[in-house]
Amino acid sequence: MALLSFIARRLLQLIPTLAFILVVIFVLVRLLPGDPASAILGDRARDADVVRINAELGLDQPLPVQFLVFVKNIATGDFGNSIHLKVSVASLIADRLPVTLMLTIMAALIALVLSVPLAFVAATRRGRLADNAIRGSFQVGLSMPVFYVGLILLTVFGAQLHWFPVGGFGNGFFDQLYHLFLPALTLALSLAAILMRNLRAAIIGVVDAEYVDFARAKGLRSRVIMTRHVLRNALISTINLFGLQVGTLLGGAVITETVFAIPGAGRLMIESIYGRDYPVVQGLTLALAVVVSLTFLLTDILQAWLDPRVAQ
Amino acid sequence: MRNLVTAALTAALLAGSASAALSVERGGVLHYGRYADSLFLDPVLNDANVDIWILSNLYDTLILPTDDGKGLEPGLATEWTVADDGLSVDLTLRKGAMFSDGSPITVDDVIWSLKRAANPDNGIWNFLLGSVEDVVAKGDDGITIKLKHTDPAILPALTVFNTAIMPKKQFEAAEGDTDAEKAKAFAEHPVGSGPFVLKSWQRGSTMTLVKNEHYWDKGEDGKPLPYLDGIEFDLLPDDATRILKLQSGEIDGAELIPYARVEELKNAEGIDMELFPSTRVANVIMNVRPQVDGKDNPLSNEKVRQGMNYAANKQAIIQIVTHGVGTPMSSYMSSATPLHTGEGAVYPYDLEKAKALMKEAGYEDGFSTSILILAGSQDEIGSATALQQMWAQIGIKLELQQVDNATRTQKYRDGEFTMRAGAWTDDIADPNEITSYYVYSPNIDAVHSGWKSEKADALFEASQKEVDQKKRAEQYAEIQKIYNATGPIIPLYETPYPVALRDKVHGFLQIPLGNNVFRAAWMDKQ
Numbered sequence: 128m129a130l131l132s133f134i135a136r137r138l139l140q141l142i143p144t145l146a147f148i149l150v151v152i153f154v155l156v157r158l159l160p161g162d163p164a165s166a167i168l169g170d171r172a173r174d175a176d177v178v179r180i181n182a183e184l185g186l187d188q189p190l191p192v193q194f195l196v197f198v199k200n201i202a203t204g205d206f207g208n209s210i211h212l213k214v215s216v217a218s219l220i221a222d223r224l225p226v227t228l229m230l231t232i233m234a235a236l237i238a239l240v241l242s243v244p245l246a247f248v249a250a251t252r253r254g255r256l257a258d259n260a261i262r263g264s265f266q267v268g269l270s271m272p273v274f275y276v277g278l279i280l281l282t283v284f285g286a287q288l289h290w291f292p293v294g295g296f297g298n299g300f301f302d303q304l305y306h307l308f309l310p311a312l313t314l315a316l317s318l319a320a321i322l323m324r325n326l327r328a329a330i331i332g333v334v335d336a337e338y339v340d341f342a343r344a345k346g347l348r349s350r351v352i353m354t355r356h357v358l359r360n361a362l363i364s365t366i367n368l369f370g371l372q373v374g375t376l377l378g379g380a381v382i383t384e385t386v387f388a389i390p391g392a393g394r395l396m397i398e399s400i401y402g403r404d405y406p407v408v409q410g411l412t413l414a415l416a417v418v419v420s421l422t423f424l425l426t427d428i429l430q431a432w433l434d435p436r437v438a439q
Numbered sequence: 440m441r442n443l444v445t446a447a448l449t450a451a452l453l454a455g456s457a458s459a460a461l462s463v464e465r466g467g468v469l470h471y472g473r474y475a476d477s478l479f480l481d482p483v484l485n486d487a488n489v490d491i492w493i494l495s496n497l498y499d500t501l502i503l504p505t506d507d508g509k510g511l512e513p514g515l516a517t518e519w520t521v522a523d524d525g526l527s528v529d530l531t532l533r534k535g536a537m538f539s540d541g542s543p544i545t546v547d548d549v550i551w552s553l554k555r556a557a558n559p560d561n562g563i564w565n566f567l568l569g570s571v572e573d574v575v576a577k578g579d580d581g582i583t584i585k586l587k588h589t590d591p592a593i594l595p596a597l598t599v600f601n602t603a604i605m606p607k608k609q610f611e612a613a614e615g616d617t618d619a620e621k622a623k624a625f626a627e628h629p630v631g632s633g634p635f636v637l638k639s640w641q642r643g644s645t646m647t648l649v650k651n652e653h654y655w656d657k658g659e660d661g662k663p664l665p666y667l668d669g670i671e672f673d674l675l676p677d678d679a680t681r682i683l684k685l686q687s688g689e690i691d692g693a694e695l696i697p698y699a700r701v702e703e704l705k706n707a708e709g710i711d712m713e714l715f716p717s718t719r720v721a722n723v724i725m726n727v728r729p730q731v732d733g734k735d736n737p738l739s740n741e742k743v744r745q746g747m748n749y750a751a752n753k754q755a756i757i758q759i760v761t762h763g764v765g766t767p768m769s770s771y772m773s774s775a776t777p778l779h780t781g782e783g784a785v786y787p788y789d790l791e792k793a794k795a796l797m798k799e800a801g802y803e804d805g806f807s808t809s810i811l812i813l814a815g816s817q818d819e820i821g822s823a824t825a826l827q828q829m830w831a832q833i834g835i836k837l838e839l840q841q842v843d844n845a846t847r848t849q850k851y852r853d854g855e856f857t858m859r860a861g862a863w864t865d866d867i868a869d870p871n872e873i874t875s876y877y878v879y880s881p882n883i884d885a886v887h888s889g890w891k892s893e894k895a896d897a898l899f900e901a902s903q904k905e906v907d908q909k910k911r912a913e914q915y916a917e918i919q920k921i922y923n924a925t926g927p928i929i930p931l932y933e934t935p936y937p938v939a940l941r942d943k944v945h946g947f948l949q950i951p952l953g954n955n956v957f958r959a960a961w962m963d964k965q
Contacts, residue, residue, distance in 0.1 A: 161845025167478075167486055168563065169848055170861060171876065173883055176563045177852070183619070211478050212642060213623045223643065278679050286687040293684040294675060296644055388675045388684075390643035403845045 130431055137424050145416055149201070152412045153194055156405050162186060163210045166403040184210060186405075197409070207406035209399070216410040219395065224414055226296065227391035229303070230383070231376050233311035235369075238318040246326035247358075253331060261323070269320035273379050277313040277386040284309060294388035310387040314379050318372055325368050329361035336360075363433050370426030374419050463659050465666045467962045469944065471955075472675040472684055472693040476643055480629050481622040482603040483555055484562040491600050491866065492953045496648060496670070498603030498631035499655075501530055501549070502594060508718070508951035509777050509868050511594055515544060515604055515632065515655075519597075525589035525906040530597075531581045537653040538606045539636045546576045551607040553584065561618065564601040566875075567592075567867060570903075589904045591911055592869040599867050600954075606630050634665040634958040646672040658959065666946070666961035682939065685710065691944050691962065694955070696937040697817070698761040704939050711942050714764065714935035715949040718773040718865040721765075721818070723810065723826070723929040724851075725858050728889035737806045738857060741925050746796035748786035748929055750833045751826055755788075757932050760821040765932035770919045771877055773933050775951040778870045778915040785923050785930050790832060797833050805834020810858040811850060814841040819860040822931055851887050861886065861928070864953050870915055874899055878922050888927035895921045 164180035165172050181187050185196065200207060206216035245265075249258040268276070285293035297306040333339060334357055342352050381393035392411055399407035431437040479485045482498050501516040516530040536544045555561060557568035570590035577583045586593065596602060605625075613624040629637055632655070635648035649669040656664045673690055675681040678697050685693040686707070696704060696712070704712040725738045737743050757765040766774075769781035797803060810826070812819040820839070827837040842850070850856045865872055875882045879899045880891040895918050902914040923930075936949045943963040948956040 159845070161843075161847075161849035163845075165848035165852065166845035169487075169844060170851070170863070170886070171563070171883075172848055172852060173563070174852070213479055213626075214642070219642070222641075274677075278683075281680060281683055286683045289687065293687050293689055294677075294680045295673060295684075295689075386677045386680055388644075388673070388677065388680055390641065390674070394676070395643060401843055401845065 129435075130428070133431060134424070134428060137427065141417075141420050141424075144420060145413065148416045149198075149409070149413060150194075152409055153197060154190075156400075156403070156408045157190065159400075159403065161403055163403045163405065166401065167211055206410035209407045210404045211399075211402050212404075212407075216406045219407060220392070220410055220414050223390060223392040223395045224411075224418075226389060227377065227380050227384070227393055228418065230307050230311055230314065230380055230389065230391060231373070233304070233307055234314035234318065234376060235373070237311055237315035238322055239369075241315065241319040242322035242326060246323045246330060247353075249323070250327045250330035250334065262327075265320035265323050268316040273313060273317065273382045274386050276316060277310065277383060280309045280313055281387070294386070296389050307389070310383045310389060313387075314376060314383050317379070318376060321372065322365055322369060326361060326365045329364050330357055333357045333361045359433055363430055366426050366429050366433070370423050373422045377415060377419070463666060463946075463961050464964050465660075465662075465961065466668050466964070468669045468671055469667050469692065469947075469957065469960060469962060470671045470673055470690040472673050472681040472690045474676055474678070474681065474695045476674045477640075477646065477672075479623075480626040480637065482600050482605065483564065484619065484622050485600075486563050488864070488953060492949075492955050493672070494600040494603065495633060495954045496635045496957050497629055497633045497637060498600070498605065499633045500598055500600070500603050501532075502597040504595075504598045504868055504950055504952060504954070506948060506950060507716070508775060511598065514598075515549075516597075519594065521594070521906075526586050528584045528586070528593055529577055529581060530584070533655055534580065536632060536655045538609075538630050538632050539651045539653055540606075540609070540630050541653055542606060542609075544604060544606075544632060546579065546582060548607045549582050549604055550574045550576065552604045553582075553602060555605075555618070556601045562601065564599070564866075567596045567599055567601065567872070589906045591902070591904075591906050591908070592867065592871050595868045604632060635670060638669070644674055646674075648672075654958075656958065665958050667957065670957055685939055685941065688941065692938060692940045692947065694936070694938050694949075696939050698764045698934070698937065699817075701762060701764050701937050709942050711940045711944070713938045713940060713947075713949075715938060716775050716951050717934065717936045717949075717953070718775045718951045719862065719936070719953075720768055720771070720773050720864075720933050721822070721860070721862045721931045722768070722771070723822075723858055723931065724861045724886050724888055725927045725929070726854060726856055726888055727927045728854060731857055732855070736857070737800075737802055738808065738927075740800045740802075742796045742800035743802055744927070744929075745786070745924075746793040746800065746802075746833060747830060747835070748793075749789045749796065750793035751786070751829055751929055751931075752788040753784055753786075753931055755829075756822055756825050759825050760818050761932060761934055764937065765934045768930035768933055771922050771926060771928060771930060772870055772873050772919070773865070773951075775933075776865055776870050776873065777868055778912050780916045780919050781923065793833050803834070805830075805836065807836040807838065808857045809838040809840050810860065811840050811842055811847050811856050812860045813847065814843055816860075822860060826929075854884075854887060854889065866952060868952065871899075871903060874915075874918060877928070878918060878926070885927060890927040892921050892925065 162181055163184060164177040168176060208215050209219055245261050249261045252258045281293055284290045291309050292306055295306055297303045339352060339356055342356050380391060381397055384391040384394040396411050475489050477490045477493060478487055479490055482494055500514050503512040503514040505512050515533050515536055517533050518531040520529050532549060538544060553574045557565055557571040559565050570586045570588055570593060571584055572587045573585045575583050609630050610621060610625050613621040615621040615624050634651055634654045636651045638647045638649045640646045647669060650665055654664055658664045658666055675684060681693045682700060684690045701712060704710050725744060727739045728736060729739045730736055753767050767784035769783055769785060770779055772779050810823050812823050823839050830837050847859060851859055863873055877886050878895050880896055898914045898918050902911050905911040905914060938949055940947060945961050947960040950956060
């Protein structure tokens with residue numbers, strides 16, 4: 128019950144958060160120098176064309192009027208049309224956001240699969256060869272820039288070995304999973320390094336705790352001790368960190384999507400900011416804010432489940 | 440003897456290439472890697488190169504540009520004559536030409552298309568048809584374009600994408616109340632008469648074109664063009680990925696190869712590294728107003744600009760930035776632009792002359808100034824960094840300011856800049872477009888520089904109506920002389936279009952105006 132009211136409270140908190148984000152992004156995107164007409168016409172922009180285009184877009188109206196129109200439209204679920212692509216923002220988000228989510232989820236799963244067992248191995252063989260080897264190789268993964276890792280993976284596994292396609296997105300779910308593997312791995316490597324280090328430290332901290340000594344003294348088998356007592360307690364801080372890293376992961380998707388030519392939301396966001404495509408930036412920011420907020424909520428729930436004191 | 444062997448070898452090679460030219464093969468889908476996706480496939484209302492450069496594959500025009508981009512070839516019109524008084528043009532339409540849905544191309548469609556393109560309310564390209572007063576039918580198979588005044592560029596204008604012929608009925612049947620709304624709906628499933636038809640388009644990923652079964656032109660084998668079954672444009676924004684995908688054979692061609700990779704790909708097996716002649720020029724544009732930001736502006740002094748031009752070693756910049764791919768500019772317009780004059784670099788590198796000019800201008804100790812460059816653009820950062828070092832030798836401290844495109848355009852339009860990196864590509868096989876932007880001050884203040892020459896303005900206005908080619912050439916020679924000597928730019932270099940193709944691809948062409956022409960492209964069957 129405590130958990131349910133906790134979730135309800137958190138969902139309610141979401142509403143003012145999103146409203147705040149809406150206002151901020153509306154103002155911020157208009158504070159950027161330049162307007163959609165300048166962005167698209169570039170060097171050849173003539174005054175008459177710029178004035179005409181901005182009037183067509185309603186950008187000649189005072190800011191408060193534009194904001195009222197914007198809020199009114201949002202209230203009816205209308206996010207407007209993309210200025211440059213001439214299609215509805217809702218359909219663009221529906222096309223692009225799932226791609227990024229798929230990529231991010233795959234990356235998160237790969238990061239977990241890599242980091243949890245290896246953190247365990249490293250923690251239990253502290254200071255030995257395995258520990259040093261694992262920490263060393265993750266350190267390399269963490270310190271290389273994402274686009275560089277991506278290009279190396281593309282060159283080796285795509286262009287040379289032909290195990291994976293060199294970028295692109297493919298058709299159909301399984302083909303898309305196949306196309307997304309290398310980019311997801313690229314994204315996952317740096318996340319895995321962070322998670323592994325954190326989890327390893329947490330495990331080492333917990334292993335030395337008195338209740339673990341007590342459990343051992345009770346004669347519990349070491350596997351039970353490890354999963355039920357050590358891992359459960361060590362995971363609390365790692366899951367927290369994991370939730371916080373999702374934002375970073377979405378940010379990393381921008382670069383990954385460009386290197387791997389994936390038609391995701393990250394690339395759309397960058398292109399829309401450069402193009403001053405206000406409706407797309409607004410709609411997409413809101414959608415991403417919802418995703419990040421929901422992830423935070425999910426990690427909080429997980430934490431509350433692992434440690435019931437959190438929900439109180 | 441050696442000559443004889445050479446001659447025999449040459450003959451054998453020629454015979455070989457001649458037979459290769461005959462063995463055109465049909466079929467296949469060509470996968471072409473592009474750096475950016477198209478935005479809007481309406482010939483009249485689009486405003487970006489990503490659209491312009493592929494539109495001719497979907498929409499045909501009355502006249503086609505020749506392969507060198509300078510001449511004219513019959514398109515949907517088979518013949519044309521300009522009246523003796525130069526105030527009208529008669530065009531005969533091609534018999535039996537059809538749109539991609541099989542409906543005939545009528546005189547009505549042509550008249551409507553041209554009027555839509557010339558309408559000042561429509562888009563940003565109508566200025567190219569500014570001389571058009573009316574378009575009327577001439578018999579069942581021809582039209583007459585009536586002009587307000589003589590216009591030497593009216594025929595080249597009819598090769599430009601915005602004068603493409605569209606089906607009036609299908610366009611008007613599209614959803615929407617206004618022309619812009621209808622265009623939006625129509626452009627989702629365009630009907631044109633180009634060699635290809637849009638089949639599907641996943642924005643941000645792929646665009647698929649298929650062969651237009653009703654295309655009018657015939658190939659070398661006597662059967663209708665195009666040879667290919669279709670084209671797939673794959674969007675690959677990252678340069679390195681685009682090249683990798685080409686090397687792995689997943690795509691057959693890749694555009695905009697970075698200059699740094701050209702040499703490597705020239706030597707790569709299985710790849711043809713093409714450098715198609717272009718009208719692209721790169722330069723630095725200076726604000727020459729007497730005051731900028733309330734301070735006196737040294738760049739307003741002609742001698743300072745000339746000094747900076749002499750101190751800029753363009754040959755070195757060509758090596759550093761374009762890895763030797765570029766060539767020096769001999770005028771503000773490219774050497775592929777008709778009526779271009781000039782030979783050799785406009786200002787050959789001469790540090791002593793530069794110093795003398797700076798001294799004459801009263802800036803012996805130099806000054807501080809800045810340049811706006813595109814954040815992340817390797818070419819612009821490279822040029823600006825090189826200029827920074829070169830100009831340091833005449834005492835000029837150059838600050839590099841990296842901004843995004845929209846920011847730069849805004850500052851540029853407001854005159855809030857001292858210098859900026861610039862580039863230009865012609866859309867029409869005539870010098871009038873670049874001249875109207877760079878030289879003719881009433882249009883956009885000579886690329887927003889604030890530069891003005893009444894003589895050049897008057898010459899340009901006269902040249903816009905001058906039908907005597909020789910006289911017009913003289914006018915342009917004079918305009919170029921004035922501008923190159925006193926103008927607001929540092930011409931840097933011309934570059935070709937670097938396109939890498941798998942060696943099984945033949946007949947693909949990017950003309951100097953930028954159009955990607957796939958109508959006669961074909962691939963070896965493997």
